[in-house]
Amino acid sequence: MKDQDLAPWPQAGFDRRAFLKGSSAAAAATTLATHATQAQAQAAAPEIVGRQSRLVELKVNGKTASVRVEPRSTLLDVLRYQLQLTGAKPVSIDGSSGASTVIVDGKPIAANTTLALDCVGKSIQTVESLGGEKPDAVVSAFVHADAMQCGFCTPGFVVAVRAFLDKNPGATEEQIRSGLNGNLCRCGTYANVVMAALEVVKGGSRG
Numbered sequence: 001m002k003d004q005d006l007a008p009w010p011q012a013g014f015d016r017r018a019f020l021k022g023s024s025a026a027a028a029a030t031t032l033a034t035h036a037t038q039a040q041a042q043a044a045a046p047e048i049v050g051r052q053s054r055l056v057e058l059k060v061n062g063k064t065a066s067v068r069v070e071p072r073s074t075l076l077d078v079l080r081y082q083l084q085l086t087g088a089k090p091v092s093i094d095g096s097s098g099a100s101t102v103i104v105d106g107k108p109i110a111a112n113t114t115l116a117l118d119c120v121g122k123s124i125q126t127v128e129s130l131g132g133e134k135p136d137a138v139v140s141a142f143v144h145a146d147a148m149q150c151g152f153c154t155p156g157f158v159v160a161v162r163a164f165l166d167k168n169p170g171a172t173e174e175q176i177r178s179g180l181n182g183n184l185c186r187c188g189t190y191a192n193v194v195m196a197a198l199e200v201v202k203g204g205s206r207g
């Protein structure tokens, strides 16, 4: 083995000043890159909403309503306790009963598992919009087919049928049964609900 092989580091030709300069530049570049990455991550991240309530506007049944909501407020809470639209019901925590069904931007959703803030800028339709002096055909068909007993599940079913038939106006009985499988009725009036939906498909009970 030669002597130069055993030479201690730094070896001949090593410039300590240049090394330190290079290290500083690399550290500065790393810091800049880290800041840039953090800035990009912040820009891409969703807005963080604090715990405090805020005033927002919701479009419900064609009208704009100002409501004060907390980030945790569900759409169901706002509909029932601020707008007094009590048709949608709080039955199941996870929305599996379908009793809180409302239509948001054309889709049936469980209002008790949907945050009110997520509905800002969207069109919300509740069962109340289907009633009145000239009720929707689905409401009339429910009455005609006697599709309720205690009636607690009925608003959710009416909205679910309306949403389903809007998308499937010529649905068969089998499709209706499948399309309504997100709604439960403890009284067991399923047969009459399906009968009511079929009546609407056939053009009956027009409001």
Ligand code: FES
Residues within 6 Å of the ligand: 147, 148, 149, 150, 151, 152, 153, 154, 184, 185, 186, 187, 188, 189
């Ligand atoms: S009519 Fe009673 S739960 Fe459906």
